[in-house]
Amino acid sequence: MHPNPDWPLYEIFVRARGGLDHKHVGSVHAADAAMALEHARDVYTRRLEGVSVWVVRSTDILASDPAEADALFEPARDKVYRHPTFYDIPKEVETL
Numbered sequence: 001m002h003p004n005p006d007w008p009l010y011e012i013f014v015r016a017r018g019g020l021d022h023k024h025v026g027s028v029h030a031a032d033a034a035m036a037l038e039h040a041r042d043v044y045t046r047r048l049e050g051v052s053v054w055v056v057r058s059t060d061i062l063a064s065d066p067a068e069a070d071a072l073f074e075p076a077r078d079k080v081y082r083h084p085t086f087y088d089i090p091k092e093v094e095t096l
Contacts, residue, residue, distance in 0.1 A: 004031075006029075007029040007030055007031050008029070008030065008031075008057055008058070008059065009027055009029055009057070009058040009059075010027060010029070010030055010033070010040070010055045010056060010057055010058065011024060011026075011027050011055070011056045011057075011058050011061060012024070012025050012026050012028060012040040012043075012044055012053065012054070012055055013025065013053070013054040013055075013056070014040075014044055014045060014049060014052070014054075015050055015051055015052040015053075016049060016050055016051070017050075017051055018051055022052065022054050026043070026044060028040055028043060028055075030055075033055055033057070036055040036057075037053060037055050040053050040055055041053060
């Protein structure tokens with residue numbers, strides 16, 4: 001069965017190995033989420049690139065407007081104590 005461009009678009013996120021973030025790797029068209037997961041597996045993890053796959057319907061993603069970035073992120077700029085630069089990271093920690 002070939003993907004139909006009239007089917008919903010799903011965004012695909014793959015986690016390369018345990019402890020790492022899921023990364024956006026692309027998109028697939030599918031009739032439903034289960035089919036999207038199968039297509040994502042076939043297309044984006046053919047060479048054992050991942051340990052976990054997320055599929056998210058594109059229409060379910062809400063993104064901020066880049067033109068409104070200052071208003072959205074300005075309140076956090078005065079909270080520098082939240083940045084990890086104030087903490088010593090032990091050498092044993094490989095991935096944060």
